[in-house]
Amino acid sequence: MAHRPSTKEQLRKLKKLVRGRKKALILLQDNPDPDAIASAGGLRLLLKEAAGCETTIAHSGIVGRSENRMMLKYLGLKMRNADELDLEQYDLVTMVDTQPVFGNNPVNDEQRVDVVIDHHEWAESTRQVEFSDIRAHYGATSTIIAEYLFESDLELPTPLATALLYGIQSDTQEFGRATSDADIAVFTQLYPQANKRYLSHIENTQEPREYFTAVSRGLHDTRTYQNTAVCWLGRTINPDMTGEVADLLMRLEGADWVLCEGLFRGVLYMSLRTTQRESNASNVAKEIVADMGTAGGHEMLAGGQITVPRNSFKEADKLRKQVERNFLNHFKIDHRCRRRLVSRSVERHHEKTP
Numbered sequence: 001m002a003h004r005p006s007t008k009e010q011l012r013k014l015k016k017l018v019r020g021r022k023k024a025l026i027l028l029q030d031n032p033d034p035d036a037i038a039s040a041g042g043l044r045l046l047l048k049e050a051a052g053c054e055t056t057i058a059h060s061g062i063v064g065r066s067e068n069r070m071m072l073k074y075l076g077l078k079m080r081n082a083d084e085l086d087l088e089q090y091d092l093v094t095m096v097d098t099q100p101v102f103g104n105n106p107v108n109d110e111q112r113v114d115v116v117i118d119h120h121e122w123a124e125s126t127r128q129v130e131f132s133d134i135r136a137h138y139g140a141t142s143t144i145i146a147e148y149l150f151e152s153d154l155e156l157p158t159p160l161a162t163a164l165l166y167g168i169q170s171d172t173q174e175f176g177r178a179t180s181d182a183d184i185a186v187f188t189q190l191y192p193q194a195n196k197r198y199l200s201h202i203e204n205t206q207e208p209r210e211y212f213t214a215v216s217r218g219l220h221d222t223r224t225y226q227n228t229a230v231c232w233l234g235r236t237i238n239p240d241m242t243g244e245v246a247d248l249l250m251r252l253e254g255a256d257w258v259l260c261e262g263l264f265r266g267v268l269y270m271s272l273r274t275t276q277r278e279s280n281a282s283n284v285a286k287e288i289v290a291d292m293g294t295a296g297g298h299e300m301l302a303g304g305q306i307t308v309p310r311n312s313f314k315e316a317d318k319l320r321k322q323v324e325r326n327f328l329n330h331f332k333i334d335h336r337c338r339r340r341l342v343s344r345s346v347e348r349h350h351e352k353t354p
């Protein structure tokens with residue numbers, strides 16, 4: 001196996017690269033999650049210390065979930081819409097928690113990227129980036145960023161320590177999936193510095209009524225096929241809902257794989273989950289999305305997106321059915337063994353209840 005440079009060596013290289021840069025940009029995935037947001041906060045501090053950079057954090061898409069909006073506020077981060085920025089204006093372009101070709105970020109083929117720090121499966125094109133640190137065996141990008149911060153001997157403000165801790169906790173689902181010793185070590189080191197009251201607050205964020213409508217619709221539209229569950233949310237309130245409902249469905253007895261799809265602003269989003277540690281959800285996601293869109297992820301969870309012509313519901317429905325067919329074919333599952341998750345009789349019964 002090739003020599004993996006230590007965090008110390010990487011940090012030295014990164015500092016050398018950023019020296020003298022004035023305007024830095026940190027790009028995130030389109031609908032950033034807690035890990036991405038915390039990583040951006042950490043990298044911003046690193047860049048400020050290393051080069052005194054003025055930093056802009058940007059992404060396309062929206063910050064949908066309440067917990068993510070809360071985190072931004074707590075960290076005092078302002079997010080810009082990447083589509084409204086001239087990326088050429090920046091003399092340092094960085095990415096965290098995603099990579100240039102993933103298709104879930106604003107970077108196109110021509111865009112120069114200088115720094116990529118991520119824990120998703122390595123993409124070949126990331127090799128062209130001057131500085132990359134890809135640790136696919138890590139549960140969170142927050143872990144990598146925290147290692148850099150520790151190595152720099154920087155004092156972490158409480159909100160940042162708390163956010164990084166939550167980034168690790170939420171990406172690993174409290175260490176239930178894809179966790180390395182490094183995630184646990186960093187988590188343990190951050191823990192005394194984190195604000196536990198805030199942590200419990202963010203873990204239990206309240207959601208608007210529409211959230212429950214979306215979950216309910218999703219459950220009613222879930223079908224099981226042997227050890228898999230397939231869910232179609234239809235038009236949904238935000239792109240994070242597919243991951244949210246997929247996680248919920250993973251709690252179904254006997255479910256080893258879950259596929260959840262939803263349409264949001266002209267994009268069909270899909271989330272894939274598996275209990276099987278030795279599987280490669282990322283490869284399955286790429287296979288079932290095929291040339292319709294882009295996909296990527298980790299061993300136990302992955303996602304993808306497909307642009308829907310004219311934001312048409314009919315087109316989206318066709319595309320999601322194709323993804324479902326590809327999914328069932330991949331596992332050689334007979335389409336006819338389908339069962340509703342929530343039985344009709346239960347629904348009727350409830351309708352009668354006053």
Ligand SMILES: [Mn+2]
Binds near residue numbers: 036097141
């Ligand atoms: Mn992540």
